[in-house]
Amino acid sequence: MDEITRRGSLALGAGALATAGLIGARPAGAAIPVADVPAPKQPIEAGATLRVIRPTKFVDPDETIWNANTEKFTKATGVPVRVDFVGWEDLRPQVAVAARTGAGPDVVVGWANDPHLYSDKILDMTELATYLGKKYGGWGALPQKYGKKFGSDTWIALPMGCGGGALVWRKSWVNEAGYSTVPDDLGKFLDLCQKLKKNGHPPGFALGNAVGDGNGTATWLLWAHGGYQVDDKGQVAINRKETIAALKYGAELYKTFIPGTLSWLDPSNNKAYIAEEISLTQNGVSIYFVAKNDPKTAHVAADTEHSRMPGSLNGKAPEAANTLNAMVFKHTKFPNAAKEYLRFMMEAEQYDPWLTKCLGYWAHPLLAFDQSDCWKSDPKIIAYRDAQKMQFWDGYKGPINAAAAAVSSEYVLVQMFAGVASGQQTPEDGVKEAERRLRRIYKS
Amino acid sequence: MDASTWVPTRTPPNLLARLFDYKPFLICVCLAPALGLLLVFLTYPLGLGIWLAFTDAEIGRSGSWVGLENFDSLMEDRVFLNAVWFTVFYTAAATVVKFALGLWLALLLNHHIPFKSIIRAIILMPFIVPTVLSAIAFWWIYDPQFSILSYVLVDVLHWRDTYIDFLGTPWAARWSLIAANIWRGIPFVAITLLAGLQTISPALYEAALLDGASPWQRFRFVTTPLLMPILAVVLTFSVLFTFTDFQLVYAITRGGPINSTHLMATLAFQRGIPGSQLGEGAAIAVAMIPFLVLATLLSYFALARRKWQQGPENE
Numbered sequence: 220m221d222e223i224t225r226r227g228s229l230a231l232g233a234g235a236l237a238t239a240g241l242i243g244a245r246p247a248g249a250a251i252p253v254a255d256v257p258a259p260k261q262p263i264e265a266g267a268t269l270r271v272i273r274p275t276k277f278v279d280p281d282e283t284i285w286n287a288n289t290e291k292f293t294k295a296t297g298v299p300v301r302v303d304f305v306g307w308e309d310l311r312p313q314v315a316v317a318a319r320t321g322a323g324p325d326v327v328v329g330w331a332n333d334p335h336l337y338s339d340k341i342l343d344m345t346e347l348a349t350y351l352g353k354k355y356g357g358w359g360a361l362p363q364k365y366g367k368k369f370g371s372d373t374w375i376a377l378p379m380g381c382g383g384g385a386l387v388w389r390k391s392w393v394n395e396a397g398y399s400t401v402p403d404d405l406g407k408f409l410d411l412c413q414k415l416k417k418n419g420h421p422p423g424f425a426l427g428n429a430v431g432d433g434n435g436t437a438t439w440l441l442w443a444h445g446g447y448q449v450d451d452k453g454q455v456a457i458n459r460k461e462t463i464a465a466l467k468y469g470a471e472l473y474k475t476f477i478p479g480t481l482s483w484l485d486p487s488n489n490k491a492y493i494a495e496e497i498s499l500t501q502n503g504v505s506i507y508f509v510a511k512n513d514p515k516t517a518h519v520a521a522d523t524e525h526s527r528m529p530g531s532l533n534g535k536a537p538e539a540a541n542t543l544n545a546m547v548f549k550h551t552k553f554p555n556a557a558k559e560y561l562r563f564m565m566e567a568e569q570y571d572p573w574l575t576k577c578l579g580y581w582a583h584p585l586l587a588f589d590q591s592d593c594w595k596s597d598p599k600i601i602a603y604r605d606a607q608k609m610q611f612w613d614g615y616k617g618p619i620n621a622a623a624a625a626v627s628s629e630y631v632l633v634q635m636f637a638g639v640a641s642g643q644q645t646p647e648d649g650v651k652e653a654e655r656r657l658r659r660i661y662k663s
Numbered sequence: 664m665d666a667s668t669w670v671p672t673r674t675p676p677n678l679l680a681r682l683f684d685y686k687p688f689l690i691c692v693c694l695a696p697a698l699g700l701l702l703v704f705l706t707y708p709l710g711l712g713i714w715l716a717f718t719d720a721e722i723g724r725s726g727s728w729v730g731l732e733n734f735d736s737l738m739e740d741r742v743f744l745n746a747v748w749f750t751v752f753y754t755a756a757a758t759v760v761k762f763a764l765g766l767w768l769a770l771l772l773n774h775h776i777p778f779k780s781i782i783r784a785i786i787l788m789p790f791i792v793p794t795v796l797s798a799i800a801f802w803w804i805y806d807p808q809f810s811i812l813s814y815v816l817v818d819v820l821h822w823r824d825t826y827i828d829f830l831g832t833p834w835a836a837r838w839s840l841i842a843a844n845i846w847r848g849i850p851f852v853a854i855t856l857l858a859g860l861q862t863i864s865p866a867l868y869e870a871a872l873l874d875g876a877s878p879w880q881r882f883r884f885v886t887t888p889l890l891m892p893i894l895a896v897v898l899t900f901s902v903l904f905t906f907t908d909f910q911l912v913y914a915i916t917r918g919g920p921i922n923s924t925h926l927m928a929t930l931a932f933q934r935g936i937p938g939s940q941l942g943e944g945a946a947i948a949v950a951m952i953p954f955l956v957l958a959t960l961l962s963y964f965a966l967a968r969r970k971w972q973q974g975p976e977n978e
Contacts, residue, residue, distance in 0.1 A: 479831045496808050629937075630919075655739075
């Protein structure tokens with residue numbers, strides 16, 4: 220497998236040259252602090268070709284820069300790469316087919332839990348991840364969680380970007396309600412929301428079956444009150460007084476929301492915020508950029524601030540982040556080429572332009588990129604820079620597995636909060652219902 | 664050698680020729696391609712789906728046989744029972760209205776009116792637009808903040824003070840979805856029934872007219888019985904389409920609020936694919952089969968009976 224052929228070594232040489240050349244030239248501005256660590260030896264197999272699938276773009280540069288970087292890789296190594304961009308919800312079934320049949324894409328850039336569903340079918344990434352970590356100031360807490368096999372130090376995936384959430388709020392309206400900034404204390408936050416509502420600028424958090432935003436609301440409320448769906452051994456632990464407290468708080472908070480949040484899907488809060496119907500919500504960086512880039516809504520962007528979600532627990536903000544997690548299947552004929560491709564994409568010369576042009580939509584997992592120009596261009600998006608520092612994850616505090624993924628895609632927690640908030644269920648009934656479903660999903 | 668000495672000898676047909684003359688064999692050979700296609704594209708997926716329903720398969724992990732465990736669990740699952748109930752209700756409510764309005768529309772279009780062809784083409788519009796597009800249009804129409812209906816009622820006509828929360832409460836959401844389904848389904852019913860109406864010979868109406876039949880009597884005793892066979896077919900199809908509807912609900916509510924608008928199809932998808940519980944998703948899909956068979960048998964046998972069509976005296 221590690222046979223070095225003439226063409227392979229030539230390609231490698233060309234790759235090394237290209238990399239060295241770029242480092243020598245140090246493109247202006249990209250001052251990412253780098254430690255001098257030798258890259259792992261991954262001689263590219265002769266005649267290698269790669270197929271990559273990844274989720275479809277959210278902003279245009281996500282696709283164009285990705286493709287440009289891939290072309291650079293092909294030029295440097297001679298390895299032709301085909302990249303397929305797949306709909307966000309189609310990705311999981313496609314990966315499942317690849318895993319089941321042992322054919323298909325060599326490199327999969329999937330979602331956070333995907334690699335964990337196939338940990339015995341994918342290549343070990345420890346060497347590559349350790350190299351990147353050492354070179355770029357270490358991995359953030361969340362990528363470490365998603366990259367390593369649960370409860371071990373073995374890397375099975377390479378987290379590539381974290382699409383974080385943050386509290387998005389209108390400064391003038393929050394000030395008008397008597398607060399200079401959004402308080403972290405949950406009691407004061409409720410008071411703020413009540414005052415916002417009284418002033419005719421209600422907040423709005425999605426409580427409908429919205430993959431990102433609905434689950435975001437539910438897990439925020441649960442985690443902020445010290446609740447969790449399962450304990451660290453994967454035993455269902457939803458039926459605790461913390462959950463009841465979270466549900467009661469959620470019901471109080473819901474009274475301050477704009478009407479209709481029970482039916483909100485992912486784009487709803489974006490639309491409502493940009494139309495100035497709501498004063499405060501949780502979202503990715505997209506609201507801000509859409510508002511900023513349209514002259515008609517520039518004043519909304521100018522009045523917008525971002526901060527961590529309130530209710531931090533021992534200093535940990537109750538948030539997770541949507542993470543791009545790359546893996547290489549064992550069935551690939553060109554494992555080294557696949558790993559080299561991932562390494563190439565993660566090196567600052569390629570990664571930094573991608574990060575910057577995507578406006579930080581996928582925040583970096585490697586801490587050195589805190590220094591990227593991306594985060595200097597606009598101080599208002601700093602909150603999104605820190606997505607990789609979050610210490611909660613999908614399925615907290617249990618293992619990252621298929622069950623954790625099922626809980627969010629079946630909206631179990633969202634329905635629990637929505638049912639209680641709308642007054643259809645008592646908190647106790649809501650918890651019992653969720654517990655039943657969780658037990659079924661976690662088979663415990 | 665001249666012709667008189669030539670004795671025609673029939674070489675006995677070889678084995679292959681005899682084989683192809685053998686009728687049972689020929690039947691098998693001719694049926695094989697069709698059977699093969701059915702097996703590969705119909706029986707196998709259906710069989711696999713049914714088999715999955717009795718396993719605990721997950722995406723990425725082939726399951727083992729668990730018998731009726733999936734169904735046992737579904738029986739106590741409030742969300743599933745609610746989905747079954749809503750699917751039946753959705754189908755019934757939408758079908759009744761679709762047929763009433765569709766028939767009415769077909770009768771109107773059957774008259775000679777100016778621009779008949781253009782109007783008929785326009786009627787088909789909701790049917791031509793891809794469901795997902797119309798679903799997204801309805802999603803905007805039902806938006807809690809940006810609904811055109813709310814805008815007209817509140818900001819233009821000032822009939823209401825607050826925006827309508829179409830999808831925010833279970834019953835409002837259910838009726839909103841049914842309305843969208845009706846809008847989408849009417850053209851199919853109207854156009855097929857119109858085709859049925861056109862096959863009725865005008866002579867029959869003339870005869871009825873000469874006998875002094877009122878318009879209602881003409882409808883009741885001429886149109887209805889002759890329309891019955893096509894009505895049965897259209898009803899069957901319409902029930903099947905509505906019962907297995909997926910796109911409207913998935914695009915507009917995803918089963919929310921509070922899981923109140925899940926259809927069996929959307930729930931099966933949600934549990935099976937994004938939720939990766941293939942076995943349970945398959946079980947929900949399999950649970951649809953008895954309903955579909957029942958609906959088909961009922962509408963087909965009941966409505967296609969001659970007695971219904973031509974009256975009891977016409978055996």
